[in-house]
Amino acid sequence: MIRSEILREIAPILRDQLIVCNIGLPSQELHIIDDQPSNFYMLGTMGLSSSIGLGLALAQDKTVISIDGDGSVLTNLGTLPTIANNVANNFILLIIDNGSYGSTGDQPTYAGKLTKLEAVATACGCENVVTCQDVDTGKVLQAAIDSKQMTIIVSKCDSGNIKLPVITKDPVVIRDRFMTAVAS
Amino acid sequence: MSIDKRIVDDLVANDVSFVTTVPCKQLAGVIEEVDARPEIFHIPSNKEDEGMGLCAGAWMGGKRPAIIMQNTAIGVTINTLATLIQYYRMPLPMIISYRGELREPVACQVEMAVHTKALLNQMNIPTYHFHKESDAAELDAILKYTFMCNKPVAILTDASFWGGYGDQ
Ligand SMILES: Cc1ncc(C[n+]2csc(CCOP(=O)(O)OP(=O)(O)O)c2C)c(N)n1
Ligand SMILES: [Mg+2]
Numbered sequence: 001m002i003r004s005e006i007l008r009e010i011a012p013i014l015r016d017q018l019i020v021c022n023i024g025l026p027s028q029e030l031h032i033i034d035d036q037p038s039n040f041y042m043l044g045t046m047g048l049s050s051s052i053g054l055g056l057a058l059a060q061d062k063t064v065i066s067i068d069g070d071g072s073v074l075t076n077l078g079t080l081p082t083i084a085n086n087v088a089n090n091f092i093l094l095i096i097d098n099g100s101y102g103s104t105g106d107q108p109t110y111a112g113k114l115t116k117l118e119a120v121a122t123a124c125g126c127e128n129v130v131t132c133q134d135v136d137t138g139k140v141l142q143a144a145i146d147s148k149q150m151t152i153i154v155s156k157c158d159s160g161n162i163k164l165p166v167i168t169k170d171p172v173v174i175r176d177r178f179m180t181a182v183a184s
Numbered sequence: 185m186s187i188d189k190r191i192v193d194d195l196v197a198n199d200v201s202f203v204t205t206v207p208c209k210q211l212a213g214v215i216e217e218v219d220a221r222p223e224i225f226h227i228p229s230n231k232e233d234e235g236m237g238l239c240a241g242a243w244m245g246g247k248r249p250a251i252i253m254q255n256t257a258i259g260v261t262i263n264t265l266a267t268l269i270q271y272y273r274m275p276l277p278m279i280i281s282y283r284g285e286l287r288e289p290v291a292c293q294v295e296m297a298v299h300t301k302a303l304l305n306q307m308n309i310p311t312y313h314f315h316k317e318s319d320a321a322e323l324d325a326i327l328k329y330t331f332m333c334n335k336p337v338a339i340l341t342d343a344s345f346w347g348g349y350g351d352q
Pocket of ligand 2: 069070071096097098099100101102
């Protein structure tokens with residue numbers, strides 16, 4: 001499966017949670033598949049999906065899922081020790097590991113080579129790190145939500161993208177409706 | 185009352201309850217004070233752009249955030265300031281140690297000091313410079329201003345403000 005197929009499959013699970021979605025194609029895909037006020041689309045700032053999600057989870061009680069990419073986690077590797085040492089049991093980091101910088105044309109990342117993000121997360125002190133195959137992402141994600149334990153999921157999938165329009169929504173509109181969903 | 189305590193009192197009085205920090209020698213006392221306050225959740229970050237991401241999330245979750253950092257980090261946070269904090273219009277008080285000013289013992293610190301105000305100016309970030317201890321009297325108003333206008337606001341605190349470097 002490619003990332004957009006995973007997102008299509010897990011969309012029914014995502015729609016009831018607060019989602020922070022990674023820059024580029026992941027946000028464009030989620031926006032087309034199932035736009036919700038409870039989705040915070042990142043329009044820039046590669047790398048910070050996990051940080052924004054952790055901050056949000058620590059500040060309030062609702063479940064927060066950060067959808068991240070392998071390349072973006074690599075660019076902000078410092079996030080993993082921060083997550084490990086500041087446990088928020090309403091936080092799930094879902095790393096869609098396609099082994100490439102998908103949004104920029106699937107250039108390979110080191111995660112697609114020798115570096116295992118699940119091992120990095122574990123070494124950083126994260127306790128519940130689950131590696132799964134693309135087809136099992138929904139099952140693993142639902143289990144993580146039900147467990148009420150902070151969980152890092154590394155979902156291994158294929159590189160590849162579908163063609164989609166960019167998001168033209170105003171960032172302040174995205175943020176404002178998201179904050180309304182958070183507070184509701 | 186110590187200046188560290190006064191700064192943190194102002195944060196608490198303005199309902200700032202989520203603070204991320206990356207240390208600087210000048211900020212050691214204020215970071216210690218932040219860490220000691222039950223009203224504040226202190227979350228050290230590994231890099232300042234990461235810290236700004238944490239602050240953005242916390243603010244959307246209903247908490248007032250702040251970041252405490254060194255001016256040498258301005259360079260690594262430009263993209264985050266432009267594409268996250270400013271683009272989505274979020275408030276972020278930045279208490280910044282202004283290294284590389286008068287009484288600085290480390291020459292390399294001057295290299296970012298000469299760019300600090302120019303970069304903040306280029307970013308249209310409201311900037312306040314604390315040089316004397318009495319300048320801190322404005323902190324309360326600066327915090328209110330930040331959360332009124334939903335912008336990142338810089339508070340540069342130089343060595344003279346912190347009382348120099350002692351025996352260095
Ligand atoms: C600082 C910065 N560098 C580079 C880019 C370009 N860029 C945007 S998305 C992206 C790829 C992200 O890859 P990954 O996190 O693995 O997500 P994927 O698209 O593969 O799901 C890159 C390199 C950027 N937006 N910002
Ligand atoms: Mg990728």
